[in-house]
Amino acid sequence: MSRKLGFGAAINEAIQIAMQTDPTVILMGEDVAGGGKREGDDIDEMGGVLGTTRGLVKSFPDRVLDTPISEMGLMGTGVGAAATGLRPIVELMFMDFLGTSLDPLLNQAAKLRYMLGGKARIPLTVRTVSGAGMQAAAQHSQSLYWITAGIPGLKTVIPSNPADAKGLLLAAIRDDNPVVFCEPKLILRTSGEVPEGDYEVPIGKAQRIREGHDVSLIGFGGTVPVCQKAADKLAREDGIECDVIDLRSLQPLDEEAILGSLEKTGRLVVVDESTPRSSVASDVAALCVDQGFDFLEAPVKRVTAPHAPVPFSRTLEQTYIPSAERVIAAVREQA
């Protein structure tokens, strides 16, 4: 059984299930309750800046914690609690705030198990809103998953639809490793069919969302709908059939799915919302050259943001974000 749910509602449901099924799961972050638990009848809680965690503090008053605006403390506390018997979900309101919270992730969570000779387990989940699309400008719009995906010891996942969001988040919470879970702004306001009940989407497995033999389009998070739109138009106007792959997980990366698709099509375009240097897009391109060279019939194309901060102005921001038009142009260039 499934029903239509928004992206945020799917995430809320996953947290609800995780907290019901495991008393060690806690949720902490800035305004995750947001005025909840206050005396007085007319006081309701906001449940986060985007309302994603609304209602959870009522169900789990002792396990939903509003923290001060102290990301270093928030993240470090999450790591310490994870190392000592809890399974915390830390909400980092926007991924840009990695800047104020990085050490506990980079030097603690990611390395503790290794440094302690395999004795520590860090079942930490970091939920964070990433990417551009709301005119939130340079410090609230970055897609910084390329940083977390590049740190050994961390996993990074990014769903493209509400059903995957629910299943991936449940898998992330129950994973015994620190997992960064990105919620891309480009699709935060979308909705879709979401199965009821408890299920997990495995971390590290990509999903083919459209079958084709001419060119592989590799997307993830907010670029998946962009790839779909491009694929529709290419089929209609050029008779080009795209094999569209949603990576879902950036680390571990489903190399088999990428190479398998490339073997079939011989052409590949990877679409990434982040800046191009040291990016997931560059990683995928390198993989194709390194291990799929014999399959290649055309150069691999990367469609990414430019090497620049995210601008405020609406028209500039729209140009910044990879568009279906740019994907189509890349595919046509290969043909």
Place this chain on the structure above:
Amino acid sequence: MNLDRTQLLEAYRRMRRIRSFEERLSDLVTAGKMGGFMHLYLGEEAVAVGVCSHLSDQDIVTSTHRGHGHCIAKGVGIAEMMAELFGRATGICKGKGGSMHIADLDKGMLGANGIVGAGIPLATGAGLSAQLRGSGEVAVAFFGDGATNQGAFHESLNMAANWKLPVLYVVENNGFGEFTPTEFVIPVKDIAVRADSYAMKSLIADGMDFFDVFEKTGEALDHCRSGQGPVLLECKTYRFGGHFVGDPLVYRSKEEAEDWIQNRDPLDGFEQQCVEASLVDASDLRQIDLEVKEELDAAVEAAEAAPMPDPSELTADVYFEEGA
């Protein structure tokens, strides 16, 4: 009090400018004409203007996500600000910064900031620069109560106190960080006491009263400028609107908000005190209200008619380039 009539009228003009500017933005965002995250300074006007009335264009201020008030108080032009918020090429930051990054270095305004607490060390650095250059300038950091829970706040205060930097730290305590009441996340009643652990001077002002803020700032800046080191000034204030435009305000009581808005309005208080003491006439103030409205109408009209930035701007100014 050492303000003459001209200075008083200028202070009122700046407070009115902030009030009207923010009210206009609220309308524009609600009407869907303007995008982005918009945090308004409504209700806190006396703080920015009370402090900045002591500053010259060479004194640096750093600001927050709620930065329009600090810009206007520091003398940044509202036409260029309005164009910025419309994302236009004629904006003060060429449309690339927006509300959370609005700035004008020519006016000593180093920028609003999207990162809570980030302006505090920047002002500390500006204070260090002023000290080492021997310029006699001061630096002022504006920030909210919520920001005092960031490590950046504590690290900065410690450094400034050790080095006796000419920095004024102004905490605008408006009772909330986003939707969370301050008392949920700060165990002390007066944030000013946080200065004690750095052996730093602190003061508390009524942030709804221009004259109190002005006077306490004067005392604080005398301290900074005479080489005795930094000061933490806590201004008790209130945010009349939501955290951002569109905030449903479900988390705070209507009675509490109404009380502040009806009884503690900083512009009303200023007018009452000035008129009662016969320092200015009410008619002078109405004339200013009118002029500000006209100025604002013109700013909106010009901004709406201005061109959007050229796509080439996307990658311009990422790095300093010789001759650019």
